[in-house]
Amino acid sequence: MILNTTQMGDGEPLVLLHGLFGAARNLGVLSRGLSGKARVVAMDLRNHGESPHGLPMDFGTMAADVAETLESLGIGRVKLAGHSLGGKTAMALALTRPEMIERVAVMDIAPIRYDHDYDDYVAAMLAIELHPGLTRAEAEQALAQTVKAAPMRAFLLNNLVLGANPHWRVGLREIQAAMPDMLDWVDPPGAQPFTGPALFLTGADSRYVGPEADGAIRRLFPNAVRQEIAGAAHWLHADKPAEVLDSLQEFFGL
CATH class of the missing domain: 3.40.50.1820 (Alpha/Beta hydrolase fold, catalytic domain)
Incomplete structure (x- = not known):
């Protein structure tokens, strides 16, 4: 690749x-x-x-x-x-x-x-409804229950592209599947x-x-x-x- x-x-x-x-x-x-x-x-x-x-x-x-x-x-x-x-x-x-x-x-x-993992973070990111008009504030609020630290939420949300077609830059499904290999x-x-x-x-x-x-x-x-x-x-x-x-x-x- x-x-x-x-x-x-x-x-x-x-x-x-x-x-x-x-x-x-x-x-x-x-x-x-x-x-x-x-x-x-x-x-x-x-x-x-x-x-x-x-x-x-x-x-x-x-x-x-x-x-x-x-x-x-x-x-x-x-x-x-x-x-x-x-x-x-x-x-x-x-x-x-x-x-x-x-x-x-x-x-x-x-x-x-x-031993640590980020499965909960990935699941919380995947759970965000990616609809047109989604705001960063909405996405951050959706992550807040799982991702307690504000700096970590900000870091993860760097991967979110907003606009008419919101999407994640990161391959969340691939990362989720590969977490055992990465750990x-x-x-x-x-x-x-x-x-x-x-x-x-x-x-x-x-x-x-x-x-x-x-x-x-x-x-x-x-x-x-x-x-x-x-x-x-x-x-x-x-x-x-x-x-x-x-x-x-x-x-x-x-």
């Missing part, structure tokens, strides 16, 4: 991959900050943003999407960074196509299984440890990458280093954009 991309800057290519329910534009602050010394290629993963919808959504398949998209752009070897779902996709690509990856930064996720981690077919430089950048206030993840990280990324961003939770690039940008610039040599 060829993914939708947003590009800016000149220099060696650097690919950015967003998290679940996100899109390339959600990483705009990183794209702009890194584009001074790199050709930043931010991608919409399958079933997100302006990319096509389709199953499956296992990480081997999503990594292959990224590789196919890079090949279609004539790009052979890249620096790579991904957050959450995009981080798992980035890991899968590094493990299966190491010749394409110079170095990889994984933001607040690890190659382990996660799990199974080494993708052909995976080998990635021996290049790897940065696991985490939010100090996040619970996504605890000490229990160390063994899994070392098994697959023997040269990995870990770094925490103080005062940041899972969406570290939103909580502390300047600090995350500094860490990525240093790691990527920009």
Whole structure:
């Protein structure tokens, strides 16, 4: 699958991959900050943003999407960074196509299984009646009973296109069907440890990458280093954009 991309800057290519329910534009602050010394290629993963919808959504398949998209752009070897779902996709690509990856930064996720899920969020989004004239306020009110946090409601509603034909940009049915794959981690077919430089950048206030993840990280990324961003939770690039940008610039040599 060829993914939708947003590009800016000149220099060696650097690919950015967003998290679940996100899109390339959600990483705009990183794209702009890194584009001074790199050709930043931010991608919409399958079933997100302006990319096509389709199953499956296992990480081997999503990594292959990224590789196919890079090949279609004539790009052979890249620096790579991904957050959450995009981080798992980035890991899968590094493990299966190491010749394409110079170095990889994984933001607040690890190659382990996660127990949380967003099934209730998906169900609440699907339950909204998409009628002409639907307003954002109506949609937010419909989500409020299930999605308690206002920032999360706003994040999810970024995917809602209003107007005469309201619709979701995200493939909600596909995401719903693929949730078990996205929460799990199974080494993708052909995976080998990635021996290049790897940065696991985490939010100090996040619970996504605890000490229990160390063994899994070392098994697959023997040269990995870990770094925490103080005062940041899972969406570290939103909580502390300047600090995350500094860490990525240093790691990527920009």
